[in-house]
Amino acid sequence: GMNTSKSETVKEHPLKPSRRSMPCLAQSQTHPQSLSKHSSFLQPNRVQPQLQPQPLSAGTSAAAVDVVSERAKVMETLENNLLKLSNTEYGDPFLDVGKDKDTYTDDSEHGNYDARTDQSLLIQHKLTRQRTEPRTKSSLKSDTMASSGLFFKDGKKRIDYILVYKKSSPQVEKRSTFEKNLRAEGLMLEREPAITNSDIMFVKIHCPWETLCKYAERMNIRMPFRKKCYYTDWRSKTMGSLQRNIRELKSWLPRNPMKLDKEALPDLEETDCYTAPFSRARIHHFTINNKDSFFSNSTRSRIVHHVLQRTKYEDGKSKMGINRLLNNGTYEAAFPPHEGSHKSRHPIKTHGAQNHRHLLYERWARWGMWYKYQPLDLIRRYFGEKIGLYFAWLGWYTGMLIPAALVGLFVFLYGLFTMDSSQVSTAATTTHKCSVQQRSGRNRIGKEICEANETIMCPMCERNCTLQKLNESCIYAKVTHLFDNGGTVFFAIFMAIWATVFLEFWKRRRAVLTYDWDLIDWEDEEEELRPQFEAKYSQVERVNPITGKPEPFQPFPDKLSRLMVSVSGIFFMISLVLTAVFAVVVYRLVAMEQFASFKWYFIKKYWQFATSGTGVCINFMIIMSLNVVYEKVAYLLTDLEHPRTESEWENSFALKMFLFQFVNLNSSIFYIAFFLGRFAGRPGKYNKLFNRWRLEE
Structure with a gap:
């Protein structure tokens, strides 16, 4: 009664989350409290408590009993449905470790996996058909990639890197030692001879899941771990309604031809998530819906390249790296493969893109798309952050050159239209003395150059050059006026201001991309x-x-x-x-x-x-x-x-x-x-x- 402490009161009456925080808690993967309702029955090592209705007092009505029993049935049905979904679609990446013979397991962390492997942490907000449809597309995509030669012969292991060598090369011992050390690092190799040349041999490299996790942690690669949450207050709600009205008004206007079709671009999950350096000890915090697509192709190739750069081929501390093997002729080439073909028999509008490379080719790397905005998120996904930032700068620089080009064109046209009335043009003589004095300042050079029929100039060189009249250089003077006139001074001032404005606006654009891609202190961490x-x-x-x-x-x-x-x-x-x-x-x-x-x-x-x-x-x-x-x-x-x-x-x-x-x-x-x-x-x-x-x- 009266002696109840505040802590006991808080325990008996926990605070409920507000409506504003519910979407964030539902989408978050690091809030076990928000998922405690589902995590208790999804863990295999925990005893499942039976859901029983609370005891009712004598004054409880029959309607209340029906409500409680109905609630228990709903909770039981929800448990069964979520358990089926989690076992069939959202299995934990480390629960099936024993099924894969190439899966990595660390003895120091194996004892802690049972307490952390919670399948409910992989359940996202709104478990509806929106999750099953992308998986169907991904399965079709993997079938297409397997048929196009992007997998091992078993059709399951993705090719992350390819090495090429000649059978006639004398560097057999170095190559065998190098490949042996690659297998020791956790990579999987498979040889395949060339079809057109019997002397060429390809070595296909696949990086398993456990090796990807190990080197992603060692290289401090940032991976998505939580959905971004945005707090909205009454001001933002008011502005949101205003922006909604503006969008409705814009829908009546002609569509911006420079914008890309949102239906044609994929919904990349990592752009909506915060990122953090990958850690196997905290793997349950990361958004792992599918082990095959968690690490992008660029990240997988980057990890394999990291291993190739640090693997030895001989005894000695300096005898390492694929670059030395390429220089001494052990290997002819080393490269990561593309994600399938960039062409398709069917149009992309009706059948969709078969892979990201095909989508980039159709929506970006074509001359017909020169006026469209760049799909920077997709470029970053396919090529990596550095290449994405480069093309972001290139697109921004090209766009900022448009006003500079227009001003330069106007200055050139000004010189073209004023060429006949400029100082170097031919001046009409007049007998009026005052008129001649007024126009002498304007056409003084014109009279001295274009009308100078009797002015003799010295030779331009000492030998073989003859005397020439001054009016012979009238054409050169007119051409010079096109690029050196009164508007050139204005253009020089404009370009000085433009350079400063371009740099400051690019800093703003770079800050936006750095925040959206979560690249703050990116180089320092890597x-x-x-x-x-x-x-x-x-x-x-x-x-x-x-x-x-x-x-x-x-x-x-x-x-x-x-x-x-x-x-x-x-x-x-x-x-x-x-x-x-x-x-x-x-x-x-x-x-x-x-x-x-x-x-x-x-x-x-x-x-x-x-x-x-x-x-x-x-x-x-x-x-x-x-x-x-x-x-x-x-x-x-x-x-x-x-x-x-x-x-x-x-x-x-x-x-x-x-x-x-x-x-x-x-x-x-x-x-x-x-x-x-x-x-x-x-x-x-x-x-x-x-x-x-x-x-x-």
Whole structure:
């Protein structure tokens, strides 16, 4: 009575969840309280309590008895239905461990699985036919993939990676040792000879479920574990009704042709879930509806690639990795397969997409889809987060270029329409003195260039060049006016503002994608040592101050020496670009005299076009050739530095490529803007290169 404590009162009268929190509790997979009604009878090791009606008092009416008995029948029926659904469709991935001979079981955690393997944790909100229909589609999809050669011969094990080698290769011992170590890591291999070439052999690699879980935990791969919940208050409800009215109003308007058809895109579950680094100890928290589709194809290939990079093929700490085996000819190629064919006999509108690759080809990677928005969630699912972010940036950059292109087009049209009335155009003479004075400022250059029939100009070169009249350069002046007029100043100011706006708006867009894809602190969590770094500095170790574990360490003198060599290589390549630009300048000076003395009248008359055209072609070939050289040199210099992690390697490589590309592509532009015509001299005292060729004006 009166002595009842507050804690006892709370136990007797537990608080009921509000209506706003019920959807979140129903969709959540980490709230055992919300699933306690169903979890008690789904665990095989627990004694099932009998549902009995509570004892009734003497004053209880017959109607109340009927209500209680009816409630007991409903609960019993619900238990049986949920138990059937959970056993047939939503079986726990670790309850059938003993049935699969390749399933991984950790002795240290096996004793705790019974307390955690609760099938009710895999039951989602609304267990209706919406769950059975996707499974039917997935089964048809797996049958299609099996028939297309994406599985082992048994038709069950998915091919995650393929290695190619020649039977005539002498590296038999290395290959056998490497494949033996791959099996020891938990991978499954199957050989299959090529059909067209008897010397080619394919090694198909499959990563079982237990190996995927082990390396996903080791690599800190983020996986979905809970549905996203959104709190709505009265303000958001009011805004929601307003937005609903706006959507109804928009339904009467023409449909946006740039939007993708939502019916054609799959409902990707991971976009609606929070993610966390995968852990086998907490596997019951993750959204595992199907073991075959829990890890995407890109994640499976990434895990197998991680294993291939760190598997040894000989005794020795540096004898590891598929890259070395590809370089020494042990294997000819190594690649992950695609998800089936990208083409289908039937149209996608009537029969649907047979796989994600087919859907991406039909709805994204076609010229006819150039005006459509990109399916970024599907791109991320198929290619991974990094590729998804790249195409997100590319689409955003392309869209932001539209206003810049329109402004540039208007500036060009302004120069085109004002070309006849510009300073370089032909001016109509007038006898009125005041009129001439008013128009002299506007058409002064026009009179000096296009009407200068009697003005004689000096030769452009010392040898073989003749005198020319000033009005012969009228066409060049008009063409220059197209790109250099009064609107060009406005365009330059606009582009300066556009660059800042583009960067800030991209930061907002990137923040949205980072939140939707749950990539906050993504790189920091995925940092791991490169296998080349581990093999090189495995003998020198130190304790990590953060993790407290010993790890390979690169001494400072070794790091400094490698950095100095890399910097020297960068400066050498930059000097090579400057040398190429100087060579093109020398070519233009030499070709100027040669084309001016050409016997063919057409080339002799238009020797300036011939000189500029051939110079541009040579400069283009040099740029394209150096691009190929730069990429290989950047790879060599970056590998020489031995970066510690993959992100450090990518940052170092990106910096080198940026410097090379910037100098290679912009060196000619800088020469024209800041050096061309600045040191030519004056008539009677021209500056000459090597005391022979006069510099360009």
